[in-house]
Amino acid sequence: MALSGKLIGYVEISKKGDVFHDLFRHNPHEIVAIAPNKVHDCELHDGERGAVGSIISWHYTHEGKRKICKQIIEAVNEENHMAVFKVIGGDIVEELYKSLTIILHVEQKGDGQVATWTFEFEKPNVSVPYPTSMMDYLCDLVKDLDAQGSTNNYNQKFMALCGKLIGHVEVSKKGDIYNLIRYNPNDIAVISSDKVHGCDLHDGDRGTVGSVISWHYTHEGKKKISKQIIEAANDENHLIVFKVIGGDLVDELYKTFTITLNVDKKGDKEVATWTFEFEKPDTSVPYPTSLMDYLCDLVKDLDTYNNTK
Known part of the structure; x- marks a missing residue:
């Protein structure tokens, strides 16, 4: 079975890319206010908020459990609304994966905007599941953020319907x-x-x-x-x-x-x-x-x- 791979999920959104880019990089406290049932805090441990090399910890609830995810921002592209977060501590790498990198990219697709989550992961053994539950969680979080102040009506709890799975x-x-x-x-x-x-x-x-x-x-x-x-x-x-x-x-x-x-x-x-x-x-x-x-x-x-x- 594949121990290393990549999982990609796409979410159609109404807000522009810079809004999401700023939320996750510079204003995570606003995410806490919009989706308090999912995200509870984002601590800054080192560096300047949103800067490459800065270290942060997300406090969140996933699958009914409170968890922590410590990350370093590895790369940022303002023009392309992309940010790369390498997980360096917390439940994800201490209990599940040998390595996990999370990339958020928002871009124009046709007449709309698409937020793309990419997970690059390595599992220690075949018993560890693919990070599909986390993908659904983050896609659902994006929909919560997009719905804030929007006139769009979403008739279901949204998770990624379009995606890509890669195994090596x-x-x-x-x-x-x-x-x-x-x-x-x-x-x-x-x-x-x-x-x-x-x-x-x-x-x-x-x-x-x-x-x-x-x-x-x-x-x-x-x-x-x-x-x-x-x-x-x-x-x-x-x-x-x-x-x-x-x-x-x-x-x-x-x-x-x-x-x-x-x-x-x-x-x-x-x-x-x-x-x-x-x-x-x-x-x-x-x-x-x-x-x-x-x-x-x-x-x-x-x-x-x-x-x-």
Whole structure:
């Protein structure tokens, strides 16, 4: 399963980016006044309020418990309304993650504004959950702040419906994983028969952009199908993009779902990276963390097989 990764959540807002940027950087006491049930204080330990290098502690309630999150502001971009907070103490890193960095970015998207939360995390072991609950908490907090003084009506407790989940897996051979998945998917059914049972080709040539395929696989104890079109591929960069157009994922769960695989060198290591871009129809639909673990485990199976050849 993925121990390191990235989770991204998007929230549509009505206020301009500088408002949120100022709230989280310079005026956190106003957040306490607007959402006292969620945020109780933001202490300044070192440096000037909102400055790069300053150290702060948020006191907040999450999942019914009072918690503390000590952070250092690592980077700020006034023009792009972006701030980077590295967690250096408190419940999150002392009890759960080896490392966690939180990025807030507000930008124009079409006719509106979008607040984007990005979590870059490393888990100590596979039993630690993905930080999806914290993502929902912060997206919900943004909606509380946006609703203050706004005429907009929100008909549900808002959590991120659109998002991105990224998982990294270290592998030993660069091209083999990519080539198996793009050009020889039915070999995967032989290598990892408990997970993958076949890959039908419906249209086009195997592995080409525009070709349509269906994966037959078992996930969470159930046999499933995922019909996909290959939207993009790059042999040089070992990158392939699958848009899900049918099957259990989009028929039963998500409004849209795109899967990208990229195998690349990072430092002295080869890393396979899965990226999911998704849209949920409502907040009851879970984040696709189980599928991420499934695909990361599949990559490990393939990599182990490659090393025995």
